[in-house]
Amino acid sequence: MSQPRSVPGAPPAPDAPTLPAHRFYELMRTARLLDDEAVALQRQGVFPAYVSLRGQEAAQVGSAAALDRERDFAFPTYREMAAALTLGVDMVGYMASHRALWHGGTYDPIASRFGSVNAVVGGPVPHAVGWAIGERLRGSGGCALAYFGDGASSEGDVHESMNFAGVFGAPVVFLCQNNQWALSVPLDRQVAGGSVAARAAGYGMPGVRVDGNDVEAVYEATAEALQRARGGGGPSIVEAFTYRAAPHSTSDDTGRYRDPAEERQWRDQDPIDRLGAAMRTAGLADDAFFASVEDRARAEAERIRDAVSAAPEPAPSDMFEHVYREPTEELARQRRAWEQEAL
Amino acid sequence: MTELALRPDPEERREGPAAPPTPVSMQQAINLALARALEEDDTTLVFGEDVGPLGGVFRVTDGLQRRFGDHRVFDTPLAESAIVGVAVGLAMNGWRPVPELQFDGFAYPAVDQIVNQMARMHYRTRGAAPMPITLRLPSFGGIQAPEHHGESLEALFAHVPGLKVVVPADPGEAYRLLLQSVRADDPVVFMEPKARYWDRAPIGATEPADPIGTARVVRPGRHATLIAWGSMVHRCLQVAELAAEDGVHLEVLDLRWLKPIDTATLAESVRRTRRAVVVHEAPLTAGLGGEVAALVGEHAFSSLAAPVERVAGYDVPYPAGPLERQYLPSVDRILFAVQRTLEFQRA
Numbered sequence: 001m002s003q004p005r006s007v008p009g010a011p012p013a014p015d016a017p018t019l020p021a022h023r024f025y026e027l028m029r030t031a032r033l034l035d036d037e038a039v040a041l042q043r044q045g046v047f048p049a050y051v052s053l054r055g056q057e058a059a060q061v062g063s064a065a066a067l068d069r070e071r072d073f074a075f076p077t078y079r080e081m082a083a084a085l086t087l088g089v090d091m092v093g094y095m096a097s098h099r100a101l102w103h104g105g106t107y108d109p110i111a112s113r114f115g116s117v118n119a120v121v122g123g124p125v126p127h128a129v130g131w132a133i134g135e136r137l138r139g140s141g142g143c144a145l146a147y148f149g150d151g152a153s154s155e156g157d158v159h160e161s162m163n164f165a166g167v168f169g170a171p172v173v174f175l176c177q178n179n180q181w182a183l184s185v186p187l188d189r190q191v192a193g194g195s196v197a198a199r200a201a202g203y204g205m206p207g208v209r210v211d212g213n214d215v216e217a218v219y220e221a222t223a224e225a226l227q228r229a230r231g232g233g234g235p236s237i238v239e240a241f242t243y244r245a246a247p248h249s250t251s252d253d254t255g256r257y258r259d260p261a262e263e264r265q266w267r268d269q270d271p272i273d274r275l276g277a278a279m280r281t282a283g284l285a286d287d288a289f290f291a292s293v294e295d296r297a298r299a300e301a302e303r304i305r306d307a308v309s310a311a312p313e314p315a316p317s318d319m320f321e322h323v324y325r326e327p328t329e330e331l332a333r334q335r336r337a338w339e340q341e342a343l
Numbered sequence: 344m345t346e347l348a349l350r351p352d353p354e355e356r357r358e359g360p361a362a363p364p365t366p367v368s369m370q371q372a373i374n375l376a377l378a379r380a381l382e383e384d385d386t387t388l389v390f391g392e393d394v395g396p397l398g399g400v401f402r403v404t405d406g407l408q409r410r411f412g413d414h415r416v417f418d419t420p421l422a423e424s425a426i427v428g429v430a431v432g433l434a435m436n437g438w439r440p441v442p443e444l445q446f447d448g449f450a451y452p453a454v455d456q457i458v459n460q461m462a463r464m465h466y467r468t469r470g471a472a473p474m475p476i477t478l479r480l481p482s483f484g485g486i487q488a489p490e491h492h493g494e495s496l497e498a499l500f501a502h503v504p505g506l507k508v509v510v511p512a513d514p515g516e517a518y519r520l521l522l523q524s525v526r527a528d529d530p531v532v533f534m535e536p537k538a539r540y541w542d543r544a545p546i547g548a549t550e551p552a553d554p555i556g557t558a559r560v561v562r563p564g565r566h567a568t569l570i571a572w573g574s575m576v577h578r579c580l581q582v583a584e585l586a587a588e589d590g591v592h593l594e595v596l597d598l599r600w601l602k603p604i605d606t607a608t609l610a611e612s613v614r615r616t617r618r619a620v621v622v623h624e625a626p627l628t629a630g631l632g633g634e635v636a637a638l639v640g641e642h643a644f645s646s647l648a649a650p651v652e653r654v655a656g657y658d659v660p661y662p663a664g665p666l667e668r669q670y671l672p673s674v675d676r677i678l679f680a681v682q683r684t685l686e687f688q689r690a
Binding site: 110 | 427428430433459469
């Protein structure tokens with residue numbers, strides 16, 4: 001364990017620990033318990049489907065904690081629940097996406113500085129570049145962070161975005177969570193050369209691969225990339241090398257494509273266990289700490305679980321809302337027809 | 344061109360009755376509209392491939408970078424999907440992007456960003472992230488261009504919820520419709536009929552624009568209504584001119600907004616003329632002519648004296664050079680359709 005530092009991010013609750021390791025641990029543990037609750041909600045039929053982030057807590061908490069919530073903006077895909085938690089997103093509104101109450105979730109992405117849940121692999125990455133260019137044009141000093149995975153790294157949009165950002169020197173961090181599995185396809189069938197970070201050289205930007213299960217390493221690498229971007233040093237790639245410990249989604253069956261021995265091996269690298277053990281060794285945490293974290297994390301996960309389970313379904317007429325700022329007459333006509341015929 | 348583009352707002356140059364309206368080409372008109380948009384709103388950005396020092400392959404953005412700076416008007420890498428994706432991100436950061444995709448056929452690589460992102464972001468975010476993006480797309484055929492430079496994608500985009508689609512037919516229309524599109528807070532696909540880029544006419548820059556989603560009657564008539572957009576408006580005017588010599592008075596309706604379509608004006612015209620011929624460059628099958636015919640059927644059925652005729656491109660890939668003349672709706676083909684609708688006998 002290195003020395004505690006101050007970490008930008010959510011102001012801790014009055015009774016919460018303030019040292020970064022403590023805060024990282026609690027966020028990761030809360031994310032894990034909420035993830036477990038979400039899987040259970042899917043099994044109970046409350047969620048139609050869910051995509052677990054199990055094993056990627058360090059990659060998400062470490063990277064998100066490095067962001068300046070006043071100035072920066074994160075662009076997630078659909079597996080960044082722990083990043084959302086770290087950034088203080090309304091988690092009931094986040095989980096609403098998984099309960100299928102509204103695609104994208106019901107939180108305000110602009111106010112949260114955390115884009116809507118986006119199901120297009122690689123699709124939000126150019127948005128991060130555009131946002132970052134806009135920040136540069138305004139001279140406001142914010143940075144964008146684009147989350148994507150090893151699978152998305154094969155998408156043309158990710159290449160176009162990195163090249164675009166390189167050309168413009170855009171203040172953006174490309175945060176690849178390389179969890180080694182793109183649904184059923186392993187890394188060696190997905191990423192030629194094996195490294196997403198290595199591609200940075202071709203775009204004229206720094207790229208670094210870090211141990212994605214080491215929350216401090218991810219935090220340090222992301223903070224360094226953000227500092228460089230903020231100082232006018234342009235974009236970077238940070239590849240957090242981690243492991244998707246759960247199936248791709250609750251509809252997936254890993255038994256058809258990967259060796260359980262691999263999963264057992266990575267279980268020993270669990271990022272939460274690793275941080276907990278390191279904190280004990282460094283004398284930063286004791287049983288009382290872990291017990292209190294467990295209580296708070298469980299209470300928070302259960303609060304979110306209960307609230308999203310109880311959240312009202314959208315009004316049927318919501319379907320017609322927000323298609324346009326200035327709605328069309330034809331859509332209004334269709335809505336009237338629906339009101340007469342469908343109710 | 345350059346000098347014109349560098350001048351201030353055309354309205355200022357036309358004060359007082361002494362200044363006669365200056366004819367400008369459609370690409371000049373669009374240039375003037377872009378300049379005005381850049382001038383009136385500091386958040387407006389113009390970008391795309393070759394739009395900077397070159398001024399665009401059609402010189403539509405000529406002089407804009409020099410006048411407004413390379414932070415407001417800039418070249419991008421050759422990456423259509425990222426151009427639209429970057430526009431989405433800029434819009435999320437409070438900007439008003441006016442990206443250009445260089446040619447119709449090269450919009451296809453950007454379709455994911457257009458359809459899955461730009462068109463839906465406002466909806467997905469429940470109104471938190473407006474997308475005031477005007478996507479300029481030099482479109483349609485008629486200039487014997489290489490493959491992928493003469494495509495008609497309007498039905499594709501008109502089918503997408505969240506988008507609005509507009510096609511100007513002349514310089515004045517281009518000026519007003521572009522400014523209107525840029526000022527609008529919804530994403531608009533602005534399809535420029537490149538075959539008409541060099542048509543010159545006074546643009547009437549002070550004329551107010553009609554509301555979004557309204558069609559316009561460009562020539563009144565009583566025997567049948569020709570419905571068209573873009574270049575085909577001119578072809579239909581030619582047809583109407585010829586038909587008038589034979590005592591057939593055709594109404595020509597410029598639909599211009601292909602989403603939303605002005606059903607009221609369309610139905611009103613056809614109820615009056617009782618006959619409709621819809622003309623477009625895009626291939627016939629699943630083209631917007633089918634939508635127009637359906638709308639006419641729904642709103643003017645009892646007035647119709649004949650089935651709605653469709654004159655369109657054939658269901659073939661857009662053909663090369665000399666074949667273009669065979670492919671595009673010709674004056675003769677439109678006249679045949681007019682004849683069929685006028686001579687139609689109920690069984």
